[in-house]
Amino acid sequence: xxxxxxxxxxxxxxxxxxxxxxxxxxxxxxxxxxxxxxxxxxxxxxxxxxxxxxxxxxxxxxxxxxxxxxxxxxxxxxxxxxxxxxxxxxxxxxxxxxxxxxxxxxxxxxxxxxxxxxxxxxxxxxxxxxxxxxxxxxxxxxxxxxxxxxxxxxxxxxxxxxxxxxxxxxxxxxxxxxxxxxxxxxxxxxxxxxxxxxxxxxx
Amino acid sequence: xxxxxxxxxxxxxxxxxxxxxxxxxxxxxxxxxxxxxxxxxxxxxxxxxxxxxxxxxxxxxxxxxxxxxxxxxxxxxxxxxxxxxxxxxxxxxxxxxxxxxxxxxxxxxxxxxxxxxxxxxxxxxxxxxxxxxxxxxxxxxxxxxxxxxxxxxxxxxxxxxxxxxxxxxxxxxxxxxxxxxxxxxxxxxxxxxxxxxxxxxxx
Numbered sequence: 241x242x243x244x245x246x247x248x249x250x251x252x253x254x255x256x257x258x259x260x261x262x263x264x265x266x267x268x269x270x271x272x273x274x275x276x277x278x279x280x281x282x283x284x285x286x287x288x289x290x291x292x293x294x295x296x297x298x299x300x301x302x303x304x305x306x307x308x309x310x311x312x313x314x315x316x317x318x319x320x321x322x323x324x325x326x327x328x329x330x331x332x333x334x335x336x337x338x339x340x341x342x343x344x345x346x347x348x349x350x351x352x353x354x355x356x357x358x359x360x361x362x363x364x365x366x367x368x369x370x371x372x373x374x375x376x377x378x379x380x381x382x383x384x385x386x387x388x389x390x391x392x393x394x395x396x397x398x399x400x401x402x403x404x405x406x407x408x409x410x411x412x413x414x415x416x417x418x419x420x421x422x423x424x425x426x427x428x429x430x431x432x433x434x435x436x437x438x439x440x441x442x443x
Numbered sequence: 444x445x446x447x448x449x450x451x452x453x454x455x456x457x458x459x460x461x462x463x464x465x466x467x468x469x470x471x472x473x474x475x476x477x478x479x480x481x482x483x484x485x486x487x488x489x490x491x492x493x494x495x496x497x498x499x500x501x502x503x504x505x506x507x508x509x510x511x512x513x514x515x516x517x518x519x520x521x522x523x524x525x526x527x528x529x530x531x532x533x534x535x536x537x538x539x540x541x542x543x544x545x546x547x548x549x550x551x552x553x554x555x556x557x558x559x560x561x562x563x564x565x566x567x568x569x570x571x572x573x574x575x576x577x578x579x580x581x582x583x584x585x586x587x588x589x590x591x592x593x594x595x596x597x598x599x600x601x602x603x604x605x606x607x608x609x610x611x612x613x614x615x616x617x618x619x620x621x622x623x624x625x626x627x628x629x630x631x632x633x634x635x636x637x638x639x640x641x642x643x644x645x646x
Contacts, residue, residue: 363638427604
């Protein structure tokens, strides 16, 4: 089957446990990579360049963006954030599946530039359960929880535009479903046209 | 996730080992069903009505076809063969995945009537290997093998119109890939619009 890796746009509201699913996936499959964002904000204590973020200057960021080297970008609190294409392309050409943990709007920008990307949305079992998870973190006040729930509702309404949805009820089940999706996408005939040609041409 | 089963159009040239993959799937997953064709030819000794075929009269066949109760049909050596929709629909509504082992043209007829069907093509690792498998059966002469290979070549050229291709190199691997495809298709957002609505409407 195909030798190139997959690019996976991985979205879902805050509190769905997307990060936990991702961690478990990375543990189970050593060939999966998590894309690293670039930012112009200064590193916080303990943050490592190339692991937490690529820390770059404003000039470099804008130059990369202008030359199309960013798959998506956004400004937040006066700092730029974006997804550099080159490291992703390198991993994919090595056959690794690259996950992009990204919110809905950024995901849409990437999908436009990379129509071959697989889009996957992690859903909470219910909004009640999402609220419960957000509150049980204990770090956020009532106003923040309500705001997050409203954002979640808007994001979930966009899930229908994704290729796949996975309900994170039990992390193990969700991970199994994501791995099934990766396996299936590798079998898509549109990703295997060269293989079909090779079989037909061989005499 | 979705409660209805999937309809799977399962094709591949003679000698690819499609039947072996199917048998192993049926053994591993008790919720999978294999569609039974209807035919107007008389039963052969040992054949069981409703298991090998639905044996029906010419009049009944033509009436079913006329009223749209056949998903596809063909005439072969003066007998009619076809796929009745009703038993498939019953299984699917019970949540069972139904496989239709069918050649390329019949598969295309079904896909037109049931655009929600998943189409899956089993490929041989190579034409050399396919020839080897056909010859090692020892039941067919050189002319038959050559004719089958020519048919296989034409069928493989149609594989690109299928959703998925699975290379049957090792049966166990092929089965694992098919099961990954079933799992992934159940996660397709277009099959889960009601689930998304349910999450959004719940207060």
